Amino acid sequence: MRSISLALFLLAAFPVLAATPEELSAWDAQYEQKRGDAAAVKQLDESLKKALEATPDDYEVLWRAARIRNWQADGTTDAKVKKSLGKQVWELGDRARKVAPDRVEGHYFAALGIGAYSEAVGILSALGEGLESKYNERLDAALKIDGMYGRGGPLLAKGRYFYKLPWPKRDLGKSTSHFQKALSKHPETLRGWLYLAETLLADGEEKKAHEAILKVTQGSVGYDPAEGRRVQEWAKPVQAAIEEKLK
Structure with a gap:
């Protein structure tokens, strides 16, 4: 009893403070500017992990920890x-959305975590585990709050969902529609063009797919260098597949 009383006294006397605006800004800058470097990613991950140990219910730390793990x-x-990693992102996102259910980030990253986990175990296995409804619950909440968050991230995730599903659940028309909606506001987003190219290729629209993939390979990465370079690498085999179809 004494130890519990002492712990409560210490918490009252020395409350744990949430992350400061300066810390949040520094973490965001490190994410935006240095996440192409593995050492910087590890350092940021460790900083956020330590912050969560001190303040496990700090929403601003929770979603940022989910973001770097994603x-x-x-x-x-x-x-x-x-x-x-997908399971960790999922869990961190769920913790965040419980703290602030009216904010988009927790729902969004929880959905992305489920998506990564599902890719790792296989889509059919994920469907067998009942993850489709969990994924859509979180993603649809993010779409309702702010579908354009993160340059249309929730819209891109929903479009990818319709692309990744096996027949007869797969819907390439809906996939295309979601990508086009995101790109109408954020045409700089190379990931959106890559996903659109893959959907169009699967739908037998090789010429349109070629136009979309050129937006990736010839596009600027200035909007987000680490993201842009990653997507351009992913685009190389897709471009080769499209050009093979066009022969």
């Missing part, structure tokens, strides 16, 4: 690593 999950081809 960046890592998005970039790995190792299924085991992607599964682990």
Whole structure:
């Protein structure tokens, strides 16, 4: 009882402070400007992990921790690593959305975490685990709050959902529609053009797919250098597949 009383006294006397605006700005700058460097990503991840240990319910730290883990999950081809990171993003996003259900970030990153986890275990396995409804619950909430968050991120995720689903759930028309809606506001987003190109190719629209993929390969990465360079690398085999179809 004494130890509990002492702990409560210490918490009252020395309350744990949330992350400062300066810390948040520094983390955002590091994410935007340096996440193409593995060492910088590790450093940022560790900083956010320590911040969460001190303030586990700080919304601003929770969603930023989910964001950097999602960046890592998005970039790995190792299924085991992607599964682990995806689950972490999912859990961090869920914690964030419980703290602030009216904010978009928690819902959005929770959905992306489920998506990464599903890719790692396989879409059919994910459907068997009942993850489709969980994914849509979170993503649809993000779309309702702000579909254009993160340069149309929720719209891109929904379009990718319709592309990734197996037949007969797959809907390439809806996939295209979501990508076009995001790109109408954010034409600089190379990921949107890449996803659109892949959907158009799957839909037998090789010429339109070629036009879309050129937006990626010839586009500027200035809007987000780390993201842009990553997507341009992903675009190379897609462009080759499109050009093969056009022969």
